[in-house]
Amino acid sequence: MSNRYEKGMEILKITNKDTIEEVFKELEDIAPDLGRFVVEFPYSEIYTRDGLDLKTRELITVGALTAMGNAETQLKDHINAALNVGNTPEEIIEVIIQISAYAGFPAAINGVKGAKEVFKSKNLLPLKK
Amino acid sequence: MSNRYEKGMEILKITNKDTIEEVFKELEDIAPDLGRFVVEFPYSEIYTRDGLDLKTRELITVGALTAMGNAETQLKDHINAALNVGNTPEEIIEVIIQISAYAGFPAAINGVKGAKEVFKSKNLLPLKK
Amino acid sequence: MSNRYEKGMEILKITNKDTIEEVFKELEDIAPDLGRFVVEFPYSEIYTRDGLDLKTRELITVGALTAMGNAETQLKDHINAALNVGNTPEEIIEVIIQISAYAGFPAAINGVKGAKEVFKSKNLLPLKK
Amino acid sequence: MSNRYEKGMEILKITNKDTIEEVFKELEDIAPDLGRFVVEFPYSEIYTRDGLDLKTRELITVGALTAMGNAETQLKDHINAALNVGNTPEEIIEVIIQISAYAGFPAAINGVKGAKEVFKSKNLLPLKK
Amino acid sequence: MSNRYEKGMEILKITNKDTIEEVFKELEDIAPDLGRFVVEFPYSEIYTRDGLDLKTRELITVGALTAMGNAETQLKDHINAALNVGNTPEEIIEVIIQISAYAGFPAAINGVKGAKEVFKSKNLLPLKK
Amino acid sequence: MSNRYEKGMEILKITNKDTIEEVFKELEDIAPDLGRFVVEFPYSEIYTRDGLDLKTRELITVGALTAMGNAETQLKDHINAALNVGNTPEEIIEVIIQISAYAGFPAAINGVKGAKEVFKSKNLLPLKK
Numbered sequence: 001m002s003n004r005y006e007k008g009m010e011i012l013k014i015t016n017k018d019t020i021e022e023v024f025k026e027l028e029d030i031a032p033d034l035g036r037f038v039v040e041f042p043y044s045e046i047y048t049r050d051g052l053d054l055k056t057r058e059l060i061t062v063g064a065l066t067a068m069g070n071a072e073t074q075l076k077d078h079i080n081a082a083l084n085v086g087n088t089p090e091e092i093i094e095v096i097i098q099i100s101a102y103a104g105f106p107a108a109i110n111g112v113k114g115a116k117e118v119f120k121s122k123n124l125l126p127l128k129k
Numbered sequence: 130m131s132n133r134y135e136k137g138m139e140i141l142k143i144t145n146k147d148t149i150e151e152v153f154k155e156l157e158d159i160a161p162d163l164g165r166f167v168v169e170f171p172y173s174e175i176y177t178r179d180g181l182d183l184k185t186r187e188l189i190t191v192g193a194l195t196a197m198g199n200a201e202t203q204l205k206d207h208i209n210a211a212l213n214v215g216n217t218p219e220e221i222i223e224v225i226i227q228i229s230a231y232a233g234f235p236a237a238i239n240g241v242k243g244a245k246e247v248f249k250s251k252n253l254l255p256l257k258k
Numbered sequence: 259m260s261n262r263y264e265k266g267m268e269i270l271k272i273t274n275k276d277t278i279e280e281v282f283k284e285l286e287d288i289a290p291d292l293g294r295f296v297v298e299f300p301y302s303e304i305y306t307r308d309g310l311d312l313k314t315r316e317l318i319t320v321g322a323l324t325a326m327g328n329a330e331t332q333l334k335d336h337i338n339a340a341l342n343v344g345n346t347p348e349e350i351i352e353v354i355i356q357i358s359a360y361a362g363f364p365a366a367i368n369g370v371k372g373a374k375e376v377f378k379s380k381n382l383l384p385l386k387k
Numbered sequence: 388m389s390n391r392y393e394k395g396m397e398i399l400k401i402t403n404k405d406t407i408e409e410v411f412k413e414l415e416d417i418a419p420d421l422g423r424f425v426v427e428f429p430y431s432e433i434y435t436r437d438g439l440d441l442k443t444r445e446l447i448t449v450g451a452l453t454a455m456g457n458a459e460t461q462l463k464d465h466i467n468a469a470l471n472v473g474n475t476p477e478e479i480i481e482v483i484i485q486i487s488a489y490a491g492f493p494a495a496i497n498g499v500k501g502a503k504e505v506f507k508s509k510n511l512l513p514l515k516k
Numbered sequence: 517m518s519n520r521y522e523k524g525m526e527i528l529k530i531t532n533k534d535t536i537e538e539v540f541k542e543l544e545d546i547a548p549d550l551g552r553f554v555v556e557f558p559y560s561e562i563y564t565r566d567g568l569d570l571k572t573r574e575l576i577t578v579g580a581l582t583a584m585g586n587a588e589t590q591l592k593d594h595i596n597a598a599l600n601v602g603n604t605p606e607e608i609i610e611v612i613i614q615i616s617a618y619a620g621f622p623a624a625i626n627g628v629k630g631a632k633e634v635f636k637s638k639n640l641l642p643l644k645k
Numbered sequence: 646m647s648n649r650y651e652k653g654m655e656i657l658k659i660t661n662k663d664t665i666e667e668v669f670k671e672l673e674d675i676a677p678d679l680g681r682f683v684v685e686f687p688y689s690e691i692y693t694r695d696g697l698d699l700k701t702r703e704l705i706t707v708g709a710l711t712a713m714g715n716a717e718t719q720l721k722d723h724i725n726a727a728l729n730v731g732n733t734p735e736e737i738i739e740v741i742i743q744i745s746a747y748a749g750f751p752a753a754i755n756g757v758k759g760a761k762e763v764f765k766s767k768n769l770l771p772l773k774k
Binding site for chain 1: 358359360361362363364365
């Protein structure tokens with residue numbers, strides 16, 4: 001196991017400790033290297049960089065995946081991660097609502113549905129306000 | 130409740146009277162303002178504008194969502210709305226078939242699948258021709 | 259030349275008589291069959307179908323290409339075609355504005371910019387209202 | 388039945404013999420012409436062209452659909468087709484992994500998930516590596 | 517002029533004071549209402565909401581537009597806005613680099629090119645590190 | 646300079662020897678790490694993998710970027726690379742034409758335009774057939 005892998009796993013244990021096993025297990029017998037790349041590139045080389053904290057990074061990923069609208073599972077993983085690194089559910093919803101202006105209402109509504117599943121599983125609903 | 134909200138709700142009662150409650154209920158405890166924005170912006174400010182009738186507007190939305198291919202639920206809602214404002218199932222299918230030339234066959238086939246679910250639930254199948 | 263080709267060219271002479279030569283000329287020495295496919299499939303087999311008139315079909319294409327946001331030249335060709343088959347500039351702008359709700363404001367603003375180039379070249383500006 | 392239809396069906400019997408019936412059945416009572424267009428255009432006019440063999444063509448389609456990320460069913464059909472024309476599961480996974488660089492990790496991971504379903508149904512897992 | 521319009525213009529004067537005139541001028545003779553909607557909806561109703569500060573909001577928009585990859589002008593406007601509300605060029609670049617993992621390297625490289633134009637026009641290059 | 650970087654540069658010298666300098670120069674004063682990531686991840690870790698040769702890999706990238714339709718510069722770079730590793734212009738055009746079925750005609754036509762620029766600069770036009 002490389003240094004890069006270990007460095008990436010340290011971040012993943014903070015951001016996605018509850019779902020990471022499942023993703024790797026799913027890739028194990030078919031494309032284990034793709035799992036390794038995810039650890040070694042985004043988590044080891046991007047999320048560890050100075051200049052933006054993990055809280056902001058996860059909000060940005062939530063916004064981007066909501067806008068793209070074609071990665072429901074990963075969006076939920078990153079909503080989860082956004083909570084794990086200290087964002088409030090209300091902040092996450094603000095990001096998703098904002099995306100309606102840039103990628104349209106369907107993308108934003110689907111983003112909220114993803115958030116709802118994650119928040120419900122963590123007993124975070126109803127939100128304040 | 131603002132004037133804009135009421136104006137938007139009048140349109141929504143015409144276009145989506147059977148699904149609107151459910152969408153708002155889903156947003157209620159997590160992002161009620163997003164539901165309000167949908168009423169106050171597209172329905173109140175766009176669908177009420179002169180220059181295009183509701184029949185044409187709903188066909189255009191069906192075409193756009195089919196092309197984008199990442200908003201299955203909303204596509205079905207608008208196929209439903211397209212029927213509610215007076216389009217025939219055959220006209221809706223024409224729109225979806227046409228999209229194959231601009232966004233490819235997978236997008237069009239998935240659009241037809243969405244239409245099939247809506248038409249089936251309203252006993253509109255098989256189509257003429 | 260096949261029947262299908264001739265049938266498609268008849269439509270293209272109505273919708274895009276001013277730009278069609280240029281598209282074919284561009285494809286001539288590199289992918290002439292792609293030009294032939296455009297004539298024989300969308301124009302011959304889709305735009306000639308019953309169930310939607312050319313006016314509505316071109317508005318739907320304008321809406322879809324505005325939403326996709328990655329085909330500026332083709333969007334302008336279809337804005338042009340939409341005019342050629344009898345739509346007013348105001349109707350075309352209504353379509354593009356409506357797309358803001360489904361694909362976001364940047365897509366709609368870029369659609370309007372495309373329309374502006376086409377309308378300007380035909381001395382159609384400023385629009386009424 | 389046209390010549391073009393028959394020519395396309397010959398290819399489809401090679402690439403998708405196990406799923407083709409189902410697709411056509413689904414379109415039968417709602418948009419049979421869309422099914423016919425799929426046979427007559429991509430399968431009859433594109434996949435029969437010289438210059439690329441079916442093996443390479445199916446890998447390219449798998450790559451494109453993985454990158455687009457909004458056509459899960461069709462991606463699985465083409466992963467299946469890629470196997471049917473002689474690609475190994477390992478080659479298909481290489482294509483999908485490569486897409487991570489051009490369309491991001493979520494698209495690639497979702498592509499692998501699609502491949503996993505197809506490979507599993509054919510008892511091809513675990514892959515060699 | 518409505519309250520909503522004035523409220524939105526106050527934000528726009530902070531975020532885009534140097535480019536806003538131009539956008540409105542471009543829309544003036546063709547789709548002035550689209551300009552009004554931009555002021556009244558995203559700027560008046562979203563960017564004024566509690567829960568996220570303007571600094572974070574602009575980074576999220578930069579990330580989303582980089583990921584979508586089809587709105588170069590608007591991306592540059594929001595890179596500009598991100599600077600205007602207090603983000604450093606380095607933070608903006610971090611956002612764009614991060615998007616490579618979710619939407620691929622081409623999207624990220626094109627985002628950097630947009631940033632380069634904006635930073636150059638403001639004499640912010642070379643960046644530190 | 647890491648081993649991974651050197652390994653990636655060896656591939657890049659084969660695929661993009663004529664454009665690579667320019668890309669790195671453009672990133673140098675603003676996001677040099679993004680350039681490094683491109684070398685170390687896709688070129689070092691993906692393009693060097695067994696299971697697909699460079700010829701096939703570059704065709705797949707051309708297909709994916711044509712389908713996505715929002716990365717004109719990178720598409721041209723990879724069309725160039727596809728030639729550099731031994732594909733004929735005719736094979737590249739076959740890939741792009743095939744994409745019309747999956748991402749629509751505008752994407753394919755824009756792909757051909759990109760190819761035309763590259764082929765022209767190398768005196769490869771007109772193509773055979």
